[in-house]
Amino acid sequence: MKTTLLTLVLLLMASLLQGQNLAGNWNGILDVQGTQLHVVFHITKEGDTYKATMDSPDQYVSGIPVTLIAVTYSHIKIEMANIGMVYEGTLSDNQITGKWMQSGRSFPLVLSRIEGQD
Numbered sequence: 001m002k003t004t005l006l007t008l009v010l011l012l013m014a015s016l017l018q019g020q021n022l023a024g025n026w027n028g029i030l031d032v033q034g035t036q037l038h039v040v041f042h043i044t045k046e047g048d049t050y051k052a053t054m055d056s057p058d059q060y061v062s063g064i065p066v067t068l069i070a071v072t073y074s075h076i077k078i079e080m081a082n083i084g085m086v087y088e089g090t091l092s093d094n095q096i097t098g099k100w101m102q103s104g105r106s107f108p109l110v111l112s113r114i115e116g117q118d
Contacts (some may be wrong), residue, residue, distance in 0.1 A: 021070060022050055022091065026111040030100055040079065041111065053107065054080065 023045040030037045039060065044054040052066035068079035076096055078087040087109065089098020094113040099106045 021045065022069075022076065025114040026096065027114050028109045028111040030107055030109050032107060039109070039111075040114070041066070052078065 008050045023043050026043065027039040029038050030039055038057050040055040040057065041052050042055070043050055045051075049069065050069040052069055053062075054064045054066060055062040056064070064080060065082065066078055068077070069080040070077040074089055076089050076098070077088075079085070083102065085100065085102040086096055087100050089096040089109070089111070094115075098109060098111075098112040100109040101107075
C-alpha cells in the first residue's frame with residue numbers, strides 16, 4: 001500500500017512539472033549590494049533538452065550562453081560556466097524563486113515569466 005501511494009505521489013509531481021513548461025522568457029531583478037540589475041533568461045526546449053541565453057540589459061549585454069539547465073521535479077538549476085554563475089530555484093506556477101551564486105556570494109533572485117513573449 002505504501003509503495004503504491006508513493007508511486008502515485010511521484011507520478012503526480014512529475015506530471016505537474018510537465019504541465020509547467022519552462023520554455024519562455026523569464027525576468028528578474030538581482031540586487032547586488034544596493035545595485036539592481038535586470039536579468040532576462042530566454043529558454044527554449046528542443047526535444048527533452050532545455051537551452052538558454054541570458055541578457056543583462058542594465059549592463060548592455062545580451063545573448064550570454066547558458067551552459068547547463070537541469071530540471072528535477074520543480075527544482076531548476078541554471079549554470080553559466082563562462083561567468084562562474086549558478087542559479088538554483090523552485091518553479092511554482094509562473095515564478096522561479098531561488099538564489100544566484102557567483103564568486104562565493106549568494107543573492108536572492110525571483111524570476112517571473114514574461115507573458116506574451118514565449
